[in-house]
Amino acid sequence: MKFKRWFYLFLFLLFMINLFFMLIYGKKTFEAQDPVKPPHRYDYHFALISEEIDNEYWRIIEKGARDAAEKYNVYLEYLGPKQADNIEQLKFMDKTITGKVDGIIIQGIAHSYFYQLTNKAFERGIEIVTVDTDVADSERKAFVGSDNYMAGVQAGSAMIDDTKGDQYVGIVTGRLDALNQQLRIKGFKDAIKKENRIKLVDIEVSNITKSGALQATYDLLKKHPHINAFYGTSALDGSGIAQVVNQFKLKQRTYIIGFDILPQTLHLLEEGSIDASVVQYPYEMGYQSVEALLQLKTGDESKTLHHTLTRVIHRNDIQDFYEKGTVYENHTK
Template identity: 35%
Template structure:
């Protein structure tokens, strides 16, 4: 009996040593390999926009959330309800007071927001700008569309649609800088790459559906042979499509290229009334904004003076989030999910 008892204790003892050994071994293996990139779920990264409810930001937020999920950190989404710099400044001030791990912001007005953005950076919060930048601020990076290049791509698509010949026009919002860039990229490319094409008119559509429809009607009257219209924003594109449909008989071959991927525009692409629309890399803006902020936050946590004395920054200056041409063939990939 005494012997049996000893055997039991011995066996159980060996088993325990085995378990302990296994656990120690497992730990030491982990130490040899890298742990991977994994943040703290308590760390909050905040995305800030204006006109917070519009469709356009949905895909940006999805990218922001996707990256946060992968990295095991938390996100919040705030912004001004209107196109209002003072409102956005107030929102940003409130966010700064909570000391988040990072802020990605699309500035409603680059000049008015600069001071508040700098305040965030000076208080040690990483800030990146997306979609609409503030070039004179201390933010670490800008992620957005190269609008000139978007115009270049639109011109090439237009040439493909019209067989590289004919008269085309642009409906844009001249006082907005990014729309001016799209217009320039389009015009310059037609001039330099397609000698048999000509931009015959550039009209102000005021970023408004009705104004753009009226502008398109005037164009169709003045240039009955018009082969294409490039609308630099989506309200304009819908207005142009309405005008062309109304005067359909005489202009059935007119090609429309629009901008962005709100549901109204995508539906018209699907119906064949808009030939193509230029999709911005909105998911990329969100995903890579968070990825950069995560990197900056980690560096600043390890050493809060990490970026003093003009040390090289670990994030790019500028990220061109890309432009895609959406046509009937691939339109289904672009509806908001």
């Protein structure tokens, strides 16, 4: 009996000790600390959703957007799928709408899901600016980017001016379901249709990767060995085309016109492996996209189209770019 009494007393003391330490721990854990210094306050929170997160072209768009965001006190998120995928890209858009951002910059995508999401954003007061590719009949408020149809016309006109004799053309395009690629092909076709000596033979898809461009070029030459001219419509196509053409060691001179001036494209243009390239200004696209969103947030909806410059450059134009600074960052800040 005495043993039981001491045992219960021991349990009671053990319980009280545990309770004491729990109270001490809780006090230290939850008691108010010195006030935390509030984080930097931004005027707006924008999201830039890329076609492919680590694509060099989209990283340049991001650079322009970040520079503008820093200038205008905007918090900018950069998001996107690891590989180009319309549905994955749109899922990121849905998440940012749910997250109640103030504005979204995204490539226009001709898909029912995109229309649903632009409507959803509109209902929640979230402004949408399309960049690089437009979907004009959606609830997007503005578009910033190249006139892709005219860029295609410029590519076709360059091929006419730069070549003589019959040209049998193979096109390597990033994605057949991308509006910007479609417009670049349409503009090219319209430019060459009255030039009987230039004939479009076939089109293959690169899926906007260098390996895809290599495979697409290889497939075109295996199926159509008489091809003697190429047009690449996305940033990595030109370098992929040039590599395969050099490997094939073709007897005939092969004309190549690419798109954009990534470092490897510029190098190939310098050494003569690529004849010409259509230059865009992705840095400007990113910078002006942030500015377009800011205009919308302040009630200025007067300008819905912000076309950035495109032009064709050749080897003898490169020195001019070196002297005037990088082709990507021409914004006057």
